Amino acid sequence: MSHDDFATEPVRGLPERPPEGERILWQGRPDWWALTRSALGFWWVMGYFGVLALWRFATVMDQLxxxxxxxxxxxxxxxxxxxAALLILTAWVQARATVYTITNRRVAMRIGAALTVTLNLPYRQIGAADLSLSRDGTGTIALTTLGDTRLSYLVCWPHVRPWHFRTKPALRCIPDAEKVAQLLAVSAHERAAPETAIAMAAE
Incomplete structure (x- = not known):
């Protein structure tokens, strides 16, 4: 018998039904392999163990x-x-538990494998969105929040922009990131006030 941990959601990825007039424009989740490479530093970790193995071999090759x-x-x-197996499993579970939602009014992020939370970010609370693209077409859209909005890095990880002091929630390692970024920019511009309109910046 199959079991869906999110069967109680009235709408996939959202804690409640959107109010009248709000439309879901896009939903997606991270690509698990891109998340493994980017967020979990897969190749750096494998390189570390490779160096250890080579060092061990080099130290005993003239003795054995x-x-x-x-x-x-x-x-x-x-x-x-x-x-490697643990990193891949972690990324796969994280990706499976995640749903990113873009509507005509907000960005919603259902994140967390063990502790699930849903972040609701109306466009008027978003000052900028920075797009970082990979060669395979996946990419990350990091959001800069306005005002006193403060988010916990640990609660949001790995759905954050890395190496930034202030937590920036991010749609991490999503397929067709450039198209999603364009959709987000248009929707935010139509909804937000001019002084808080989103500016997309590719890195």
């Missing part, structure tokens, strides 16, 4: 036969495989 030297480095390769 070739087969035994390779065997001495093998535990690091096994550990790298275990860590």
């Amino acid at each position: 036969p070739l087969g035994q030297a390779i065997g001495a480095a093998l535990p690091f390769a096994i550990l790298a495989g275990i860590v």
Whole structure:
């Protein structure tokens, strides 16, 4: 028997039905492999274990036969495989639990695998949106909030712009990010006041 943890949602990705006049324009979630690479630093972690394995092999190759030297480095390769599997599983679970929603009035983010929260960001509370594109077409749209809006980095991770002191919620590693960014820019411009209209900036 299948079980849907979000079966109680009146509308997928939203805690309640949109009010009259609000329309859902787009919904999506992160690409799990792009999230693994970008948010979890997959290749950096694999490189770290690769260096450890090579270092171990180099330190014993002049003391042991070739087969035994390779065997001495093998535990690091096994550990790298275990860590890789955990990173992939983490990204897959995070992506599966996430729904990003863009309407004609706001951006909503249902995020969190263990502790699920929904962020509602009306366009009037968003000052800027920065688009970062990858070569495979996936990308991240980071949102800069206005006024006293403060969000917890730990609660929002990995759906945040990395390496920024102020937490910027982000639609992370989404497919066709450029098209989604254009849709967001048009919708925000139509809804928001001129002084808070979103400016898209590709990185």
